[in-house]
Structures are given as C-alpha cells and as structure tokens.
C-alpha cells in the first residue's frame with residue numbers, strides 16, 4: 001500500500017512538483033544550449049537515437065507521467081496540465097496548447113496542441129491517451145506508480161500503454177519547435193482522457209462532440225497501436241493498424257434461496273455461475289477472416305517456415321482451412337486474429353462468510369471482429385451457457401468502427417520511415433485485437449491508423465497486467481521514430 005497511499009494526491013505532492021520543475025529547467029536549458037549553438041547537429045552522423053539531452057528529457061517525461069496516477073479514479077487532468085506546462089515553457093503559444101475537460105468531469109482533462117503549418121486545413125491529428133488501467137501495488141514486484149529501471153527495462157503502469165508514446169510526442173514537439181521546423185500542414189496532438197475505462201468522459205468522443213474545430217483532421221495517427229514485433233530479440237515485422245476489434249460487455253447473474261452456511265443444498269448461485277463459466281471457457285467462437293487479417297496472414301506466412309507458414313497461407317484462403325486455423329489458435333495472439341473472443345473479467349457473489357449465497361455475478365468481455373455483432377455474440381453465449389437460470393444482459397451497445405483502408409500511400413510513407421531506422425523490416429497492415437480511440441475517429445469519418453515506434457516481443461503481454469514494462473532501448477528508439485513520424489505525416493502528399 002505504500003506507493004498507492006503516497007501517490008493518491010497525484011501531481012500535487014511536493015515530490016511531483018519538484019520533478020515537474022526539473023523538467024521545465026531541462027527544457028529551458030535545451031533552448032539556451034541551442035541558442036548558443038552547442039546543440040548543432042550539422043555534420044553529425046545519422047543516428048537512431050535523439051540528441052542526448054532530448055533523450056534524457058523524454059526519459060524524465062516518461063518518469064514524471066508514470067508517477068502521476070491517471071487511473072480511472074484519479075483522472076488525467078494532472079498529466080494534461082503537466083504537459084501543458086512543459087509546452088508553454090518550450091515557447092508554444094497559449095492559444096495553441098488548450099486544456100479542455102467536460103464540465104461534469106473536471107478530472108478527465110485533455111490537452112490539444114496545434115503545431116501550425118504553412119497551409120491550414122487538412123490537418124493531421126496525433127492521438128495519445130493519458131489514462132492507465134488500475135494497478136494494485138501488492139500484485140506487482142515493483143511500485144506500479146514509480147518508474148523503475150531494471151535489467152534494461154523501464155517498469156511502471158503506463159510504461160508501454162501509453163505514457164511512453166505521450167512522452168515521445170511531447171518531447172518531439174519541443175524538439176521540432178527548437179529546430180524551427182515548419183510543417184506543410186497543421187499538426188494537432190491530442191493527449192486525451194478515459195480511453196481505458198471506456199467511460200462517458202472519453203477524450204476523443206468529447207472533443208469530437210464539443211470541440212470538433214480544434215481537432216478536425218483529414219487523417220489520424222494513433223500511437224496506441226501498431227509498432228514492431230520481435231521474437232527472441234530478432235526484429236520480425238512492423239505493424240500499421242488499419243482496423244480493430246470492438247468490445248462488448250455482458251453481465252451474467254445467478255440467484256439462489258440462500259440460508260445458513262451449515263446447511264448447503266443443491267441450488268447454489270456460485271456453483272451454477274461457475275459451471276456456466278466453465279462452459280464458456282471451453283467454447284471457441286467460429287473462425288472468421290477480414291480483408292486485413294487475410295492480408296496479414298498471407299504476409300506473415302511469407303516470414304514463417306514449415307507447418308506454420310503453410311497454415312498461415314491456408315487460413316488466408318477463402319474459405320479458410322479450419323484445421324490450419326486450429327493449429328494457429330494455440331498461439332493466443334493468432335487466436336485473437338482468427339475469431340471473436342469472450343472472457344470472464346470480474347466476478348462477485350455471496351454476502352457473508354457463513355451464509356449460502358443468494359446472488360453471484362460475472363462480467364464477460366467480448367472482443368468482436370469487425371463485421372460481427374452484439375446480437376450474434378449474445379446468441380452464441382446463451383447457447384453455450386445452456387442454462388436459463390443464468391441471466392445474461394448486454395451492458396451497453398458496442399461502438400462499431402469501420403476499417404480504414406490500407407492505401408499504398410499510407411503504407412509507402414510508413415515503410416520509408418520505418419526503413420530509415422530499421423532497414424528492410426517488413427511492413428504489415430493489421431487488425432488490433434484491443435480497442436483504441438480509433439473507433440471514435442473512424443466513426444467520425446476520419447481514416448485512422450495505428451503507428452508506433454516501439455518494438456516488443458510477440459510473447460510479451462503485460463499491458464494492462466502485472467509488471468508492465470518497456471525495453472529501455474525500445475523506448476529510446478521510439479522517441480526518435482516519433483520525431484520522424486511527426487515530420488513525415490505533416491507532409492500533405
């Protein structure tokens with residue numbers, strides 16, 4: 001509980017204020033050094049890392065952002081205000097660094113930054129969410145709300161989802177400003193609230209509804225997805241997210257008469273629910289391919305060998321080879337590409353240690369493939385539960401988002417950019433299995449792509465979980481990539 005208690009007051013602690021002040025000082029020194037000419041990069045060899053002081057600043061920002069608790073209960077206002085302060089220190093005009101929070105949710109603050117280009121209109125909008133999933137210190141081997149560097153990793157809640165991206169975006173904006181870069185079109189960066197909880201204060205949803213003029217764009221680049229996949233330390237391929245699964249949540253509920261704990265009988269809400277959950281665990285939704293997943297399996301097949309390569313090509317055919325799909329499904333990541341999935345995420349039941357339960361509840365979260373529907377999923381869940389005494393309800397209708405076309409223009413840009421740092425790495429359009437704020441912008445009619453410069457092992461699966469981490473080298477390179485990404489995507493061709 002130590003870390004949790006220490007950080008309940010967020011950016012208001014003296015420790016945090018001191019860190020924010022240190023970062024402001026670092027930004028000021030960078031500007032002074034540049035004026036004195038000692039930061040000139042002229043003649044310097046090309047590097048896959050930012051200049052050392054920019055890199056240090058980005059790391060300090062990551063540390064500061066991780067240490068501002070932005071879980072659902074705390075909100076993102078403190079983090080948004082910290083970033084606002086850094087950008088003002090770096091010389092951004094107050095009118096171009098706008099803090100916005102819904103009147104009824106003052107802790108769910110957003111920051112919209114406009115970096116003005118030569119030609120206004122047809123802007124590009126970058127998205128980075130500030131909020132993180134809850135983390136209980138007792139479940140972690142380190143304090144989740146402190147950035148811990150250990151054995152080449154940065155540990156901390158949000159270290160890879162996605163305070164790394166937020167830090168890279170802010171630092172790159174400051175670097176571009178210092179270098180007097182003028183983009184062809186306006187570059188907008190929105191640091192937003194409430195992506196993880198999917199609540200009613202979602203930043204992009206709020207901004208699209210109430211302040212569309214501030215974030216209206218021809219294109220969205222979201223750093224919350226995409227990026228490099230490696231295996232055993234070897235770079236494999238680089239993803240560009242063009243579509244995503246959408247989530248839909250159901251509640252299961254059982255009831256029983258209850259009574260004294262010394263007299264158990266056959267009708268028990270907890271056992272009934274548990275039996276239903278067991279059937280759900282064993283159930284697999286049917287295999288379904290989309291245009292994007294078909295393309296990614298074909299591309300991945302070319303990188304694999306042996307049976308896996310054959311299976312990937314076979315599953316990309318129409319109709320897909322189901323035996324091949326079954327073998328591929330042994331890998332949880334590939335399984336999630338092949339089908340809609342549902343999983344129990346919360347459970348509660350009973351009311352006293354010495355009483356028979358009267359009620360038990362479970363939450364089932366489903367991730368639907370584009371093209372699947374809540375009605376269809378619900379029907380399959382009911383058939384699998386196969387028990388009319390388990391009541392199933394839909395918590396809220398899903399937000400369905402269309403696929404953004406993987407155009408040659410977009411893919412060529414990203415290929416050029418990725419190859420400037422990692423020559424020859426294959427670029428693959430993909431469907432994200434998690435949802436992101438893309439669903440908001442795609443619903444609003446703006447083509448949205450996930451692009452991130454972070455490399456991660458395909459078997460690494462700690463985002464939202466215990467001991468979330470990012471490789472130190474992966475973070476460092478992502479800062480340089482983000483800087484180049486901002487420049488490249490600001491070109492209107």
Ligand SMILES: [Zn+2]
Pocket residue numbers: 129161162195224
């Ligand atoms: Zn995220």
